[in-house]
Structure formats: C-alpha cells, structure tokens
Amino acid sequence: MSGMGPAPKPNARRRNATVAMTELPAAGREGAPPPWPLLPDVLLKTQRDTAQRRADDLELSLKEPTLRGRARTAAQRKADAALQEAAVLTAQLDAQERVEAELWSALWALPQAVEWDRAGWTREVAQYVRWKARAEQGDLDAAKEARQLGDRLGLTPLALLRLRWRVSTDEDERAVRPRRRPATSGRRPDDPRAALHVVE
Structure with missing residues (x-):
C-alpha cells in the first residue's frame, strides 16, 4: 500500500508498546504472615543497656559516705538523667x-503481598517495617528510608503504576461475569427503543 510506510520487521520491538499490568487480588494475600526475619534492634538495646548500667553505677556511687555537697548533687543529677534515658529507650x-x-501482620494481608511472597521479598518488607516503626516515633531519617522502601514495595498508587501492578476491583470481576439480557418491557420488536438498555 502506498503512503503507509514500510512493513514492520517481524522481530522488532515497538518503542511505545505497553507492558501488561499484573493483577493483584483485591481481597489481598491469604494466610499467616511469614516469620519475622530480622534480629531485635541491636543499637537501641545496646543504648538502653548502657544507660541502665551507667544509672546503676551512679546509684552505687551515691552510697559512698565520702560523697557530699555539690559532688553528691551532681552525681544524683547524672544518675537521674541516666535512669530517665534508660526508661525512654525501654519505652x-x-x-x-x-x-x-x-x-x-497488616502488610502481609495486602494485595501487594501476593507479589512479595512470589518474589521472596520477606527481608525487604521487614526492613520497611523496621524503618516505618522508627519513623512513627519521630525519627526523620527513618521516615525518608521508609518512604523510599515503600515506593519499591508498591505501597503508593504511583509505585503500583511503576511496578505495573494493579489491584483488581469489583468492576473487573463484574466485567468477567455474563451480563443479563435487558427486559424489553413489552415493546414491539420493530420499536427502536427495544435495543436500548440501562448501563450500570
């Protein structure tokens, strides 16, 4: 045919070809979450234990009979501060x-968890959970890390689009079901309105 350009090569890839979306079940992933794969927060536990030891040492030093006056007051302040730090870290x-x-538990019930399970992203999800838990306690650096990991895991609408994941909806399920024939409401077959039906 003239004016249509050359025929496409049989094995050529189109630049604007669309990639199929992976459908995720709206009901989410079924079953129990995998076992927690990470160690306890070693840094936070070490900080807590160090503060508690310091508080214990300072409390012991307060029992010295030679400790009096300003030195005793200073030691008491330090002991109180160490106890408070240990209590905050424990909380x-x-x-x-x-x-x-x-x-x-909540994340492994999401639709995205079906793909995480298939890809074996257990540790990646656990890392997100660890950073998110710290972020919820006010750690801004942890909030940045959690946001980046959340994007990689498909936890935002834009991230779902980038991963080519799509959560199926009730409309998708209705589209698969056969449609009922509309009632003709007693109209004659030659009536042009007989072909009309209500769109859901």
Whole structure:
C-alpha cells in the first residue's frame, strides 16, 4: 500500500508498546504472615543497656559516705538523667516491637503481598517495617528510608503504576461475569427503543 510506510520487521520491538499490568487480588494475600526475619534492634538495646548500667553505677556511687555537697548533687543529677534515658529507650523498644508486629501482620494481608511472597521479598518488607516503626516515633531519617522502601514495595498508587501492578476491583470481576439480557418491557420488536438498555 502506498503512503503507509514500510512493513514492520517481524522481530522488532515497538518503542511505545505497553507492558501488561499484573493483577493483584483485591481481597489481598491469604494466610499467616511469614516469620519475622530480622534480629531485635541491636543499637537501641545496646543504648538502653548502657544507660541502665551507667544509672546503676551512679546509684552505687551515691552510697559512698565520702560523697557530699555539690559532688553528691551532681552525681544524683547524672544518675537521674541516666535512669530517665534508660526508661525512654525501654519505652521506645517496647513501642517499636509492638508497631513492628502490628505492621508486619497488616502488610502481609495486602494485595501487594501476593507479589512479595512470589518474589521472596520477606527481608525487604521487614526492613520497611523496621524503618516505618522508627519513623512513627519521630525519627526523620527513618521516615525518608521508609518512604523510599515503600515506593519499591508498591505501597503508593504511583509505585503500583511503576511496578505495573494493579489491584483488581469489583468492576473487573463484574466485567468477567455474563451480563443479563435487558427486559424489553413489552415493546414491539420493530420499536427502536427495544435495543436500548440501562448501563450500570
């Protein structure tokens, strides 16, 4: 045919070819989440234990009979500060472990978890959970890491699009089901309105 250009090569790839979307079930992943793969937060535990040891040492030094006056007051202040630091770190650890457990269970019930399971992304999801738990306690650096990992895991609409994942909807399921024939409501077959039907 003239004016249509050369015929495409049989094995050529089109630049604007679309890539098929992976359908994720709207109901999410079924079953229990995988076992938690990461060690406890070693850094936070070490900081907590160090603060507790410092507080214990300072409390012991307060029992010295020779410690009096300003020196005793200074030692008491340091002991109180170390005790407070240990208490805060203990509370942080408890909160982090609770948030990690809740988030871990919730994430593995999402539609994206079907693909994570297939790809074996257990540790990647666990890393996201660890950073997210820290971010929820006010750590801004952890929030940045969590955001980046969340994008890689498909946890935002834009990330889903980049991964070519699509959560199926009720409309998709309805489209697969056979449609009912519309009722003619007693109209004559030659009536042009007989071909009309209500669109859902």
